[in-house]
Amino acid sequence: MTQRIAIVGAGIGGLAAAALLHDQGRDVTVYDQFPSPRPIGSGLVIQPVGQMVLGRVGVLEEATALGMPITRMAGHEAEGKRPVLNVFYDPGGRGTHGLAIHRGSLFHVLWQAMVERGITVVPNAEAAGASNGLLRFADGTEAGPFDLIIDSAGAGSPLSPLKSRTLPYGAIWATVDWPDTGLPTNELRQCYRRADRMIGVLPIGQMPDGGTQKAALFWSLPSDGHANWLTEGLAPWKAEAIALWPDVAPFVDQITDPAQMTMARYSHGTMAKPYGAGLVHIGDSAHRASPQLGQGANMALLDALALAEALRLANGQDPLALYARARRWHVRTYQLFSAVFTPQYQSDSTVLPMIRDRLLYPLSQVGPVAGILNRLVCGTLLPPLASLEKR
Numbered sequence: 001m002t003q004r005i006a007i008v009g010a011g012i013g014g015l016a017a018a019a020l021l022h023d024q025g026r027d028v029t030v031y032d033q034f035p036s037p038r039p040i041g042s043g044l045v046i047q048p049v050g051q052m053v054l055g056r057v058g059v060l061e062e063a064t065a066l067g068m069p070i071t072r073m074a075g076h077e078a079e080g081k082r083p084v085l086n087v088f089y090d091p092g093g094r095g096t097h098g099l100a101i102h103r104g105s106l107f108h109v110l111w112q113a114m115v116e117r118g119i120t121v122v123p124n125a126e127a128a129g130a131s132n133g134l135l136r137f138a139d140g141t142e143a144g145p146f147d148l149i150i151d152s153a154g155a156g157s158p159l160s161p162l163k164s165r166t167l168p169y170g171a172i173w174a175t176v177d178w179p180d181t182g183l184p185t186n187e188l189r190q191c192y193r194r195a196d197r198m199i200g201v202l203p204i205g206q207m208p209d210g211g212t213q214k215a216a217l218f219w220s221l222p223s224d225g226h227a228n229w230l231t232e233g234l235a236p237w238k239a240e241a242i243a244l245w246p247d248v249a250p251f252v253d254q255i256t257d258p259a260q261m262t263m264a265r266y267s268h269g270t271m272a273k274p275y276g277a278g279l280v281h282i283g284d285s286a287h288r289a290s291p292q293l294g295q296g297a298n299m300a301l302l303d304a305l306a307l308a309e310a311l312r313l314a315n316g317q318d319p320l321a322l323y324a325r326a327r328r329w330h331v332r333t334y335q336l337f338s339a340v341f342t343p344q345y346q347s348d349s350t351v352l353p354m355i356r357d358r359l360l361y362p363l364s365q366v367g368p369v370a371g372i373l374n375r376l377v378c379g380t381l382l383p384p385l386a387s388l389e390k391r
Contacts, residue, residue, distance in 0.1 A: 013300030043216025164269030
């Protein structure tokens with residue numbers, strides 16, 4: 001009998017899981033709360049491990065055509081322009097790179113993969129709970145029974161018991177045209193003032209309908225500071241940003257309405273056991289962290305692949321336990337590094353940026369440490385699927 005699977009949330013992880021599980025011959029239905037599933041957010045970087053998953057789904061070529069290859073992550077301190085971040089993707093010349101892409105473009109290629117497979121998507125389906133194979137919705141209706149319910153509804157998932165810690169800093173984001181500028185189109189560039197100011201520019205390629213090349217512009221902001229930023233207006237913010245980093249002027253000048261900048265707040269936490277009876281959590285519903293290491297979407301993609309592989313290889317074992325075991329140490333390691341690194345770049349501390357600039361950055365340029373940072377950014381510091389890769 002064909003296994004019936006419900007996926008809650010048409011985000012990056014949910015769409016990838018739907019395609020992978022459909023390809024295994026499973027009966028997959030995706031439920032999404034919006035009238036028409038849509039992406040939320042601006043630019044992101046798909047690391048090499050995430051690109052591997054896109055390749056398994058069959059959309060890597062399409063995503064690469066829309067995105068931009070990133071070969072380096074670089075950042076400098078505004079005062080004196082001292083470098084404080086310098087990580088190369090491919091010091092060994094193997095062709096490794098990050099793939100910077102607008103979330104809408106990534107959503108587009110994954111959505112097209114769903115359409116081509118004929119996977120059923122149910123809109124206006126706001127999940128409220130799940131038990132005994134049944135999925136309950138906010139309007140009181142139910143769907144099921146299902147053999148498995150996958151929660152990929154993100155950080156606000158009503159199905160996830162995870163209680164995460166809100167981080168003190170988030171960011172405001174905008175998508176702008178890539179202007180006539182001397183900044184490279186194959187690097188993520190950031191500028192800091194200690195750790196309480198950060199502005200960055202990420203080239204992200206083009207939108208699905210073509211047109212001009214785009215950039216993601218982001219500015220670090222306290223999680224509770226958005227209302228004050230709106231009250232103060234654009235003029236003082238623009239003046240501060242350009243004074244901090246003059247090269248960013250042609251990007252900032254394109255912001256003419258505060259509504260162009262979207263506030264993103266972050267949290268940190270990990271479920272010890274990301275599954276229960278007939279229910280499993282992937283992506284932000286299972287673990288959350290700052291995007292400082294650029295791993296958010298990659299973790300969701302890896303979760304989707306790990307779950308699909310666990311279901312395929314279970315052979316009488318509990319596939320959900322196999323999934324959790326395969327992802328445990330990779331997720332926990334990146335959660336740890338995120339917790340350590342984030343306050344060095346986004347916090348009110350005056351001590352941590354000094355340690356970052358005068359100790360950790362010089363150390364990061366030493367051969368063995370540089371290699372570790374390279375693997376950390378690429379997502380390969382530990383095997384991302386662990387025990388499943390040995391089968």
